[in-house]
Amino acid sequence: MNILEKRKRLGRRSNRVRRRIVGLSSRHRLSVYRSNAHIYAQIIDDVDGKTLASASTCDPGLKDQVKASSGIEAAKVIGQAIAERAKAIPIELVVFDRGGRLYHGRVKALAEAARAAGLKF
DSSP states (O other): OOOOHHHHHHHHHHHHHHHHOOSSSSSSEEEEEEOOOOEEEEEETTTEEEEEEEEEEHHHHHHHTTSSSTSSSHHHHHHHHHHHHHHHHTBBBBEEETSSSSSTHHHHHHHHHHHHTOOOO
16 A cells, blocks of 8 residues: 555545534534654634644644654643643633544543543543
């Protein structure tokens, strides 16, 4: 299987997940994007189409807290950071959008860290 086929499959899974997961005005969407080098999390208001909060391993403040930007430990730091930034806006309830990725490894670590820090989904 070549890289183009893998990207098509990921796109199909992502679209399938997004059909079921829609952020409402009462529950915003926590979107996770994982690349080989970094992990990103955003809280998105789908009604207005705006990003309310974001955290990633590229952020200057969080870059110092992680040793390697692509590991499970980095995902835990990003999960805690996105939960703290969401609480600052007063957001507690979110819908988790895993972006077509399996709920395993870095995506799972980010979700569990966000739950432990106070987000509910």
